[in-house]
Amino acid sequence: MKVTIDGQAVPGVRWGSTYIPVVPGEHVVTAVQGGPGKIPARAVVPVVAGQVTQIYFRAPLFGRGPRKLCIGTLGPVAPTVEDIRRERRYRLYLLSFTMPMMVVMTLLSIYLLYHA
Known part of the structure; x- marks a missing residue:
């Protein structure tokens, strides 16, 4: 799985909880499972100073096929x-x-x- 925050790749991301320190403010987070050509899920995440903000990534239904089935979801609510x-x-x-x-x-x- 590959994750970027504000266009910068985040190394060492794995399935499960991963703590990534960032400065307060809004950040554009993208996550994608798989290799080249996969469509990343995208979310704008507000981060408040001194708090932990959790976001969840759900892998897409399929690796190939109709666009809406090949994009994972990324957001503040766990599936x-x-x-x-x-x-x-x-x-x-x-x-x-x-x-x-x-x-x-x-x-x-x-x-x-x-x-x-």
């Missing part, structure tokens, strides 16, 4: 168990639709290849 369950159901729903369509498209391509 709930229900949020995670809803995402899993949505992922299964998409897979249950896309897998048969991929099979149909493959079979159609093979048919057209040999019968055209």
Whole structure:
């Protein structure tokens, strides 16, 4: 996972809690999971002097596909168990639709290849 604060890469970030000291004020935080070409999640985070500000990153549903499914979320509220369950159901729903369509498209391509 890669994290930047105000455009500067933050080294040593890992899954779980990571303490990153910053000066008070608003900071633009981006987080992305994966390699080049991935779309980072972005949030403007206000930091108050003498306080700890927690933000949470949730990985995207898919690594590739429609843009809204390939961006993680970044914000002040941790995902709930229900949020995670809803995402899993949505992922299964998409897979249950896309897998048969991929099979149909493959079979159609093979048919057209040999019968055209």
